[in-house]
Amino acid sequence: MTTKTTATMTDKFYEAFITVVPDCIRMDFLPAKFKGNINAFLSFENAVYNQANEMCSDYNGGSWEFVEAKDGNAFFIHPNNDDTSYTISNINSYKDYEVDGRIFGMLASWIIFSHASFAFQHKDPSASAMFANHYHALRNAFYSTVDKMVYEDPNVSAEEKKAIEEMSSIVFSYLD
Template sequence: MYSTEDKVTSSLVVDELRLDFLPRHLGRHYLLGEAMIFDWAGRLSRDYDGGSWEFFELSNGGFYLTPHMQGPVPVACDTNGYAGQMGVEAFGIVVTLFALCHMCERFDNAEHLAVAYHLLRGFARDHAEAVAIFNAID
């Protein structure tokens, strides 16, 4: 389990392990979860226009996805008034956090999604762009 004293690290998921990635992290709602991630990317940045994504595992058991796109990424959130720019990795973290939160609100028995949300927040806390990430999700 995650310890606040441990530095959380991320590692890219290799192609051979991608097929099981979303079902393992999102459970039976993985297809809808994937669609929510893509939807949030489009809602949060006018520069996102689809494409492929990279998957990342966290040393604390969490995960996030990042789109293949050029940064910095302009981000605007109508729900909280945030507007700014961030790198692609930070944008992927924000998008994944929004999607996890949305899934927690939508599904019963989503404790594993709430845990995933907090594990990713733990990683984001020490990220170089932590201020932008937390401003975007606030």
């Protein structure tokens, strides 16, 4: 049985969670995040695009944003389009989810962090450790922002909190 749910990373959440990497530093961004490890930073971007193709049969490329969590530790990339939604399938739960580009890219990045941490384990242990660290940094930054906005920020409306909780639930369910 397939269940389809729409998830959107609202502008308010997005602004609380991340900062867009300016184009003028984009070329240096990944090498800095991977501390110059050429195996890691050359693999990451292409692997995310390939993961996007695996997650969504309708995905057909495009321009992507590089974003960094407000804490400066976590980052991910996502398609640079505000109006496109992606239907992604979780083969483990037999569920489909409709998500916006922000969530789509975050999930693709998150999955690559996880997969690469294992893939590089024997070939390049330092790259493996960096990917594992990026996985955990993104998880911590994402769920910390969810917790702050849902449970601590009195300026977040009930409607916004509900949207954040639904997004968080879909992210958790998809990655589980």
